[in-house]
Every structure is written in C-alpha cells, then in structure tokens.
Amino acid sequence: xxxxxxxxxxxxxxxxxxxxxxxxxxxxxxxxxxxxxxxxxxxxxxxxxxxxxxxxxxxxxxxxxxxxxxxxxxxxxxxxxxxxxxxxxxxxxxxxxxxxxxxxxxxxxxx
Amino acid sequence: xxxxxxxxxxxxxxxxxxxxxxxxxxxxxxxxxxxxxxxxxxxxxxxxxxxxxxxxxxxxxxxxxxxxxxxxxxxxxxxxxxxxxxxxxxxxxxxxxxxxxxxxxxxxxxxx
Numbered sequence: 001x002x003x004x005x006x007x008x009x010x011x012x013x014x015x016x017x018x019x020x021x022x023x024x025x026x027x028x029x030x031x032x033x034x035x036x037x038x039x040x041x042x043x044x045x046x047x048x049x050x051x052x053x054x055x056x057x058x059x060x061x062x063x064x065x066x067x068x069x070x071x072x073x074x075x076x077x078x079x080x081x082x083x084x085x086x087x088x089x090x091x092x093x094x095x096x097x098x099x100x101x102x103x104x105x106x107x108x109x110x111x
Numbered sequence: 112x113x114x115x116x117x118x119x120x121x122x123x124x125x126x127x128x129x130x131x132x133x134x135x136x137x138x139x140x141x142x143x144x145x146x147x148x149x150x151x152x153x154x155x156x157x158x159x160x161x162x163x164x165x166x167x168x169x170x171x172x173x174x175x176x177x178x179x180x181x182x183x184x185x186x187x188x189x190x191x192x193x194x195x196x197x198x199x200x201x202x203x204x205x206x207x208x209x210x211x212x213x214x215x216x217x218x219x220x221x222x223x
Contacts, residue, residue: 033209043199043213056210090153098142098208102154
C-alpha cells in the first residue's frame with residue numbers, strides 16, 4: 001500500500017496570505033489528523049477528520065481550518081498567515097486499529 | 112509542565128551497545144505510540160501499545176507499557192548507526208484515539 005502523501009512538500013508565503021495544504025491518507029483509512037511541529041512548541045494536534053466530519057480539535061485559532069472529502073483526502077487551510085505559522089505541517093491517517101501513520105510533511109515558511 | 116516527559120533529552124551511545132529511553136505521562140494513558148523522526152522529515156511509526164503490561168518487538172527494538180506507572184520504555188539492542196534519529200512518544204490522553212499529545216523527543220546518536 002502507498003503511504004500517506006502530502007503536497008506540496010515546501011511552501012513559501014508572505015504574511016497576510018492564505019495557504020492550502022493537501023493530504024491523501026493510506027487507502028482504506030477514513031481518519032485524517034493534522035499536526036503542527038515547531039522547534040519551540042514541538043508537535044501539536046490541530047484537528048482530526050473522520051468521514052468528512054471534524055471529530056476532534058486542538059487549541060488553535062480559527063484561522064486554521066480543514067475539511068475532508070468523500071475519498072478521505074483532506075485539506076487544511078491557514079488564513080491571514082503570521083510569521084509564527086512557519087512550521088512543518090504533518091498529517092496522519094489512522095487504521096481501524098488506531099495506528100497512526102504520518103506523511104512526510106509540508107514545510108511552510110512565512111516571510 | 113509537560114503532560115508527556117521523555118528522558119533522557121539526548122543520548123550518545125557506541126555502536127553495538129544497548130540503550131533504553133523512557134516516556135512518562137502525568138495523565139492516564141489510553142494508548143502510547145513510539146515514532147522515529149529524522150530532522151525535518153515525517154514520523155516513522157515504530158509501535159503502538161494499548162494495554163498495561165503490553166510488550167512489542169520489531170527487529171532490535173522493544174517497547175513496554177507500564178500502565179500503573181503511566182510510563183513506557185523503548186529498548187534498542189545492539190544499536191547501529193541506522194538507529195540514530197529523534198524518538199518521539201505520543202499518547203492518547205483523552206480516549207479520543209486520534210488526538211495525540213507528544214513529548215519533546217529524544218535525540219539519539221550512535222557512534223560507529
């Protein structure tokens with residue numbers, strides 16, 4: 001089976017812009033979670049989608065949003081980008097047994 | 112304070128030596144995950160433990176879960192340079208399954 005894929009792998013944006021990241025889970029997995037990783041805060045949970053519905057949410061401002069499509073692919077959007085949004089964004093898909101497999105991540109740099 | 116504490120913070124071992132790293136939670140563990148990460152890359156799934164006393168092994172890596180102590184240990188036997196990287200533990204602290212809380216990670220270096 002192919003692993004979790006994320007696009008794009010690298011992105012450079014300027015403050016105030018918005019960005020959309022994409023994640024394709026492992027075939028058959030219906031749950032997709034998003035995480036933000038920074039040197040200061042480490043890995044932090046953003047939100048989780050299951051069958052096109054947000055099931056869990058972390059403590060991030062409303063500028064961070066996501067959605068999931070009927071084929072389980074997920075996107076996350078960050079609006080009005082701030083310098084502090086520079087991070088590695090990781091998505092993970094979960095198996096029926098709750099094993100979470102991560103993608104390679106999208107490195108976002110905000111200038 | 113951190114909900115998940117990993118120790119030690121970093122570790123340098125000679126190739127061939129055994130080592131153990133730990134992950135301790137301040138809350139009830141509903142599931143404990145171990146991952147390995149190369150800097151700036153995605154997380155590689157190593158093992159998931161869900162039951163107290165559970166022990167799993169894969170190649171030269173063994174992980175155990177002590178539910179009473181709310182702690183997990185990861186043991187590497189006969190370390191190799193390929194074991195070098197950042198080891199992260201993630202935990203389900205709410206029973207929500209997919210919402211994981213992570214420790215800060217342990218950087219392991221293996222000297223040839």
